[in-house]
Amino acid sequence: MVLFKExxxxxxxxxxxxxxxxxxxxxxxLPYREQQQKHVARCISPLLQSRSGTNLFVYGSPGIGxxxxxxxxxxxxxxxxxxxxxxYINCWHYDTSYKIILELCHELGYRFTQNKNTGELFHxxxxxxxxxxxxxxxxxxxxxxxxxxxxxxxxxxxxxKSIILxxxxxxxVLELDERIKSRLISEMLEFKEYTKxxxxxxxxxxxxxxxxxxxxxxxxxxxIVEQTAALKDIRAGLYLLKEAGxxxxxxxxxxxxxxxxxxxxxxxKEFRIKKTEELxxxxxxILNVIQTHAPQKxxxxxxxxxxxGGDATYKTFQRKIAKLxxxxxxxxxxxxxxxxxxxxxxxxxxxxxxxxF
Ligand SMILES: Nc1ncnc2c1ncn2[C@@H]1O[C@H](COP(=O)(O)OP(=O)(O)O)[C@@H](O)[C@H]1O
Ligand SMILES: [Mg+2]
Numbered sequence: 483m484v485l486f487k488e489x490x491x492x493x494x495x496x497x498x499x500x501x502x503x504x505x506x507x508x509x510x511x512l513p514y515r516e517q518q519q520k521h522v523a524r525c526i527s528p529l530l531q532s533r534s535g536t537n538l539f540v541y542g543s544p545g546i547g548x549x550x551x552x553x554x555x556x557x558x559x560x561x562x563x564x565x566x567x568x569x570y571i572n573c574w575h576y577d578t579s580y581k582i583i584l585e586l587c588h589e590l591g592y593r594f595t596q597n598k599n600t601g602e603l604f605h606x607x608x609x610x611x612x613x614x615x616x617x618x619x620x621x622x623x624x625x626x627x628x629x630x631x632x633x634x635x636x637x638x639x640x641x642x643k644s645i646i647l648x649x650x651x652x653x654x655v656l657e658l659d660e661r662i663k664s665r666l667i668s669e670m671l672e673f674k675e676y677t678k679x680x681x682x683x684x685x686x687x688x689x690x691x692x693x694x695x696x697x698x699x700x701x702x703x704x705x706i707v708e709q710t711a712a713l714k715d716i717r718a719g720l721y722l723l724k725e726a727g728x729x730x731x732x733x734x735x736x737x738x739x740x741x742x743x744x745x746x747x748x749x750x751k752e753f754r755i756k757k758t759e760e761l762x763x764x765x766x767x768i769l770n771v772i773q774t775h776a777p778q779k780x781x782x783x784x785x786x787x788x789x790x791g792g793d794a795t796y797k798t799f800q801r802k803i804a805k806l807x808x809x810x811x812x813x814x815x816x817x818x819x820x821x822x823x824x825x826x827x828x829x830x831x832x833x834x835x836x837x838x839f
Contacts (some may be wrong), residue, residue, distance in 0.1 A: 502691035529616025535644030542673030545715030578634035653804035
């Protein structure tokens with residue numbers, strides 16, 4: 483069709499493999515995360531000799547390679563041996579003990595799960611796992627869990643295993659029930675944010691996978707690195723690379739120029755807003771209350787929240803506040819020694835400010 487022929491002369495694309503910009507894509511190499519990957523591998527390695535592994539708690543802010551690092555280690559393990567199973571579960575999708583145990587059974591190839599309750603399914607799961615040399619479980623975004631019973635079951639009834647738990651929220655780790663901490667967690671592993679140089683290195687490597695050689699103008703690339711480093715989230719960078727590429731193609735340009743990068747950066751605002759929409763209803767509700775009344779003391783916000791029909795306990799409310807703060811939707815400022823003693827002041831961060839670095 484003439485219309486598309488005009489655009490870059492038909493089948494010529496500046497993209498070599500656009501899928502390489504997907505958030506789920508696991509690159510062949512994961513630079514700057516070698517130490518963390520080694521740490522994870524050390525926790526798992528006893529399973530290779532039929533000994534029990536170590537449980538690990540992984541935490542760090544969103545978009546800095548926690549999921550990718552674990553998936554990378556799992557892929558490596560699968561290439562090495564079939565006797566140690568590795569199962570990755572995202573707790574966004576599976577948030578109750580029943581759902582998780584069901585999914586674990588499915589992952590291990592068991593299909594006759596209909597009409598079985600959690601206890602029966604766990605019995606099957608235990609058999610399946612204990613036939614293996616070892617099993618590594620990864621529960622990602624575990625702060626989304628509604629129940630933790632399954633963790634105790636896995637920890638006590640499966641002999642040769644390693645449980646890896648991941649969360650974006652350091653505050654959540656600190657507040658975690660002592661019971662879970664003492665019974666489940668043996669080691670902690672923090673992922674730190676990437677420096678600007680590391681961010682540039684990661685994005686450069688991704689360009690190699692995703693784009694035809696030489697299409698990136700250095701100025702356009704630098705603009706995107708700046709933005710990504712300011713947001714401290716590699717996903718923002720991947721999004722910007724893709725959008726800038728599409729913008730260039732849309733303009734039939736053989737090069738991705740600074741102007742295309744600027745259009746992508748504008749679009750990033752939509753990305754942030756979408757992210758706001760992804761918040762669970764409760765969090766969204768709390769955020770709305772804050773947006774209407776902030777800056778405000780946390781206790782007063784809780785009262786307003788209750789007046790508007792919110793029914794979470796104060797502790798849950800505090801946890802959601804911490805989460806919103808971790809995700810940079812709001813700021814939390816603690817003051818002590820004033821006329822009113824210790825207070826916590828909650829303020830809003832405008833979406834605009836977040837994206838207009
Ligand atoms: N060191 C790295 N090298 C290459 N890509 C990376 C690296 N760190 C993160 N990424 C990419 O950035 C995106 C976000 O990483 P992810 O592991 O999902 O973050 P987290 O789980 O910490 O929120 C993914 O697409 C991932 O492949
Ligand atoms: Mg993740």
